[in-house]
Amino acid sequence: MQVNIRHKGSVTILDIEGKIIGTDTLALKKVIDKQLETAPEGKLNLILNMARVQMMDSSGLGILVASYSTIKRNEGRIVLLNLGGNIRSLIVMAKLVTIFDRYDTEAEAIASFL
Amino acid sequence: MQVNIRHKGSVTILDIEGKIIGTDTLALKKVIDKQLETAPEGKLNLILNMARVQMMDSSGLGILVASYSTIKRNEGRIVLLNLGGNIRSLIVMAKLVTIFDRYDTEAEAIASFL
C-alpha cells in the first residue's frame, strides 16, 4: 500500500494505492492519526480516494470505522471517493453502506464539505 | 509472459512482456516456430523487442540461442531490440554478446534487414 497526501483548502485527500492488508492497516492508521493531530481544532475533513485500492481486509475496514467515529466526535467528516467493486462489496457485506458517504468524483466529494 | 506479434514489410516483430521463466520458454518457442513455418521459404527476419522483459532464465536464453541457429540456417536473422540491464547482464555472463545483434530503436533494427 502507498498513500499520497494532498490538501485542497480545508480538505485533506489521501490517494491510496494497492492492497490494504496486514501491516498496511497500522500504516494507514498512522497517516490518518497524523492528519487528525494537525487539523485545526482537531476537526478533519477527510477524503479517502480508493480508486486504486484493489483489496482491503477486515482490519483495514476496522480502521475506516474507527476513524469515522474519532473524526465525527471532533466534528469532522470522512468520505469515500471512487470505491471499486471489491471495496464496495466489502462495505455492503459488513452492512456499513449507510455509515460512509461515497462519491464518484473528487469535485463532488470536495463540494460535500462546503 | 505475453507476446504480441507484428509484421512490418518482411520483418516480424515480437513484443515480449513480463518474465520469460518456467513454462513461458515453451510458449515462446512455439511462437517463434510458428513464424518460421509461415515465413516465405523459411527465411525469417525476426526482431525480439525485449523492452518490457524483466527477467529471463537459462531456458529462455536457450530458446534464443536455438532460434539463432535455426533461423541462420535458413538464411534469416534474429536481432534483439531494447535490451534492459537484466537481460544484457545475462547475455554478457553467458558470453553471447557477439552472437546477437542488438539495437536500441525499432527503426535501426528494421533498417538492419534492408
Added chain:
Amino acid sequence: MGEQVITLSLPSSMQHVSLLDVVITEILREMNFAEELQMQVNLAVIEAGTNAIKHGNKEDLGKRADFQFILSEEKLTIIIQDQGPGFTREDVADPLDPANLLKSSGRGIFLMEECMDSVDFEAKGTIIKMVKYKETPDPEEIR
C-alpha cells in the same frame, strides 16, 4: 490434473501477510478462478492467516502458521493451522448486530464465511478448513 498440494509455512510475523497474499493470488491465477471469486478467496485467506498469526500465535516468531493449498480441477481447499490455544467459533459476536456495527474489529471470521463455500473449524479452531468451488455448486451437491 488430479489433486495437487502446495504447502507454505511462515513464522508468526504480520510482515509475512504480503507473502501469503502473493501466494494465494498466484495459485488462484494458475487455477483460472473467475475474477470475482479470486477476490473472495484472497480475502478469506488473508483473514484466516492474520488470525493464525495474531490471535493464535500472538505474533510469537517461534510459532508457525502453516498453510496447505489443495488444488483440484473443480475446487481449492485451504487448510490453515496455528500453534495457539484455539477458540470457540460460537463465542464470537455477530458483527452485523447493530450493537457491533461500529466496532473496529470482529469481522474476519464473518467475512471468511461469506466469501468461501464452506469454512470448518477443527482442533478447537487451531485448524481451519475452507473450500471454494470454481463454479458455484448446486447446494444439494455440497456435503
Added chain:
Amino acid sequence: MGEQVITLSLPSSMQHVSLLDVVITEILREMNFAEELQMQVNLAVIEAGTNAIKHGNKEDLGKRADFQFILSEEKLTIIIQDQGPGFTREDVADPLDPANLLKSSGRGIFLMEECMDSVDFEAKGTIIKMVKYKETPDPEEIR
C-alpha cells in the same frame, strides 16, 4: 530480527515455477535487498527450482520440490531439495567453453554460481544450499 525460516513445498510441475517466482520476489522485497541483487537471487532460485522439478523429479507430480528460505539481517540462505537420483556437479560441462556456446541448454548451474555468493551441492546434488549477502561481503569473511 534473528533468523526466520519460510518453507514452500511444491508438486513437481513446471506450472508452479511462477509461484516460486512470486515467493522469492516477495521475500527479497521484504528483506530490502538492493535491486540488482534481487534479480540475481531471483534468477538463481528459478534455475535451482526448475532443475529440481525437471531434472531431479522428472516432473513426476508425486514427487516434491522443497524450498527453505532462511532470512536473517545480513543474508538470505535458500535450500532446495528434490526427490530425484542426484547428479555430479563436476560432470556438468562448462557452458562458456567455445564448443558449448551455441548449445540450447546447460547454463543453469553456471548462472546459479555466478549470481549467488555461495552454492553448495549436498546429498549427491539433491540438496542445493545457496547464500546471498545483502552487502557484498569481504572475501576473507566467507567460509
